[in-house]
Amino acid sequence: MEFSFYLGMIAAVITTVAFLPQVIKAHKTKKTGDLSLLMYVLFTIGVGLWAIYGAIIGSWPVLLSNIIIFALNLYILFLKIKHG
């Protein structure tokens, strides 16, 4: 495997797990007032499209990482709508 492959994999893992601390924080504190609703609406739609893009071009890293990011962002969005 080439260096770029490993770099892409590391980048995919880091940008995926990055949303976990925000999920845990929002879930625990039930405070989402400082989060931007529009950011999470747009970002959830965007990563959903990235996942479809990954499926079409046959890229498992793009597909899998974006499915996980999509799910995490959907939950943050749910908490934001719930708690305001």
Place this chain on the structure above:
Amino acid sequence: MEFSFYLGMIAAVITTVAFLPQVIKAHKTKKTGDLSLLMYVLFTIGVGLWAIYGAIIGSWPVLLSNIIIFALNLYILFLKIKHG
């Protein structure tokens, strides 16, 4: 151009502009208490690596979108560190 190309471009634009509302909100309100510091540290590092990955594989959409996302996240991170 293929359908997948346009889908990728639309996904890139949406996930890039998604951070603008959060930047504007945090900048205006000076309130970042509900944002996860760890999320923005990890995500900023991650998209920085995505930008390098884009440069290595010669993908302008990956490179450009991640440079912009990197800059926007770096500013949110700066506001988070400043305002707590």
